Amino acid sequence: MNEAGRLMASLVSSDLVVGSGVFDVMVDGVKTEFDRRGIPVSDVSGLSLSDSDVRRLLSVSAFSRLGMREDALAARLYGSEEGARVDPVAGHVVGAYAGAVSDEALRASSSSGGLTTWLLGELLSSGRIDGVIHLKQSRGAGHPLFEYGVSRTLDEIRSDAKTKYYPGHLGATLPEVLAGGGRYALVGIPSVLYEARLACEAMPALSERLPYFVGLICGHQKSRHYADSLGWQVGIDPGALEWIDFRVKLPERRASAYGTRLVGSAADGKPVDITVPTSELYGTDWGLGFFKVNFSDYADDVLNETADVVFGDAWLPQYLDDSRGTNVVIARTNELKELLERGRASRELKLDDIDVADVRRSQAGLVRHGRELLPTRFEYLRSRGEFVPRMRYDGRQKASLARRHVQRMRVKMARESHSAFLGALESRDFAVFGKSMKSLTREYELSYRAAGMLAQLRRRFA
Ligand SMILES: Cc1cc2nc3c(=O)[nH]c(=O)nc-3n(C[C@H](O)[C@H](O)[C@H](O)COP(=O)(O)OP(=O)(O)OC[C@H]3O[C@@H](n4cnc5c(N)ncnc54)[C@H](O)[C@@H]3O)c2cc1C
Known part of the structure; x- marks a missing residue:
């Protein structure tokens, strides 16, 4: 070979x-x-x-490291944008905002502030694109809950708003748009958009079809079974879950304390339609990383560096108390920045100018995981004799022993969660999942607490 x-x-x-x-x-x-x-x-x-x-x-593989890296691609795409600054984590920036749409109905039917759906709608109604490629609800029995597909009308774009903690792939959609013509905005998480960018480099015909890349910030990608595990806990067996809303805004709560709505049928055939505060469901603590796909632990593009515009949640003190949800936004092109600013001028949008450092702060855990602690995970994986891709950044180990242990546990829990859930499916018993994860979870929680206490002590005596 x-x-x-x-x-x-x-x-x-x-x-x-x-x-x-x-x-x-x-x-x-x-x-x-x-x-x-x-x-x-x-x-x-x-x-x-x-x-x-x-x-x-x-x-075109994100982890082969043979294609242009995200920062080099971004420099080519956005380096000549007037006023572009380069932030070491966020990448190229011409504007950074926090805000939401003014239309309360649109905001309520979105996950954060609804700015993604608004911008996609503007791109369509201004004739810049013929459609949006995003994760859509699948129709019909035997289908997954969501799949990548094309929305060609404002109504379609709006009805497929909201975050899906659910994986999708472009294997059916890209050939369709290549064959059919037209121009599209592609929505996605960092590794998916980066690979699509690399494919555009190799295929000018694809690049013509995809003039806009609209990025989502992504803590990590989940497997399909994450949704199944949530449904199972409210009495909907895997396979009987018909619909899920991962991001129900719960009035009177903080924006981050959202709920999950689950629709399907119980074992006795009775319909189930229930909304539960997400934190009450087992396995929803993102730190545990249950159902995390493996590549998410290797990714260092935390803020979707090759997307023309990036949307996330404004997990910042001044916005968290508003249960209606607020976005953080990074614009990398002046065209999209102007579109957003026109929305502000016409009062369709409420936008605050923020510093790109605030966007980083709003994603502190993600930035730590994807950047500061990546060398720690790679060191662990190397010590197990596993392949690790080349890093873009300083690969020196900076984490304390306790933090290193937390990282090891996170990798182990993510990997184990997939087989533990398959074990539960085979036994037809959700409890098997929790039992299989128990000792790892306990060890993780102890080391997480120890790492926190050590960090506090270090700060006190520094
Ligand atoms: C797996 C995942 C993890 C995330 N983690 C974080 C995080 O750690 N921190 C953070 O700030 N934000 C995160 N987000 C983004 C956040 O949840 C919101 O999606 C984002 O703030 C946009 O909100 P909005 O109200 O503007 O979007 P909306 O107006 O509700 O529109 C969302 C758009 O994104 C599309 N979409 C949703 N999910 C997917 C998907 N998986 N693939 C492709 N298209 C999709 C929808 O179809 C819709 O067009 C994550 C999103 C995903 C999918």
Whole structure:
């Protein structure tokens, strides 16, 4: 096997093929499909690929490190934008905001402040695009809950608003838009958008179809079974969950204390439609990383550096108390910045100018995980003899022993959660999941507390 073949084999065996679906348009015969864990996998192991096929796939793979890295791509895309600054974490920035749409109904039907849906609507109604490629509710029995698809009207864009903590891949949609023509805005999480950007580099025809990349900030990507696990806890067996709203705004609560609405049928056939504060459901603490896909622990693009505009939650003290939800926004192009500012001038949007450092602060845990603690995880993975991709940043170890242990536990819990849930499915008993995760979770909680106390002591005596 040559070097490219070995690298591809390492990516496959380390579970570092993103499964964005981009591979499907690069090489005939590659098909991205969901595996038993509910994770999209572009399985190339059974195909007889030529050397040039393998190189073509590696050139668009986020973790091969053979394509242009995010910062280099961003410099090409946004470096000549007037007023562009480069932040070491956020990347290229021409404007940073916190805000929401003024239309209360639109805001209520979105996850944060509704700015993503508003901007997508503006792109469509101004004729800049013919449609939006985003995660949409699937229709019909036997379908997953959500799939990537195209919205071509304002109504469609609005009805498919909201965050889906659910994976999707572009394997069916990209060939469709390539064949059909038109111009689209692509919405996605960082690794998916980065791979789509790399594919645009390799395929000018795809680049013409995708003039706008609209990014979501992403703590980590979940498998499909995350949704199943939530449904199971309210009496909806896996397979009987028909719909889920991961982000119900609960009045009188903080924006971060949102609920989950679950719709399906119970074992006796009775319909279930229930909204529960999310934190009351087992496994929803993001720090535990249950159902986290493996590549999320390797990603250092925390703020979607190759997206033209990026939306997240304003997890900042001045916005948290507003249960209606507020966005943070980074604009990387002046065209989209002006669109947002026109929305502010016409009072369709309420936007505060903020510093890009505030956007970073609003995502403090994510920035720590994706940047400061990445070397810690890589050191651990290397010590296990596992493949780790090249890093863009200073790879020196800076974390305390306790924090290092927390990172090891997070990797272990994420990996174990997939097989523990499959075990529960086989036993037809949700309790098996909790039992399988118990000792890891307990060890994690102890080390997390110890790391917190040590950090406090260090601050006190510094
Ligand atoms: C897996 C995941 C993890 C996230 N983690 C964080 C985080 O740690 N910190 C943070 O600040 N924000 C995070 N977000 C983003 C946040 O939840 C909101 O989606 C974002 O603030 C936009 O809110 P909005 O009200 O403007 O969006 P809305 O107006 O509700 O519109 C959201 C748009 O995004 C599309 N969409 C939703 N989910 C997906 C998806 N998985 N793939 C492709 N398109 C999708 C929808 O179809 C819709 O078009 C995450 C999002 C996802 C999907």
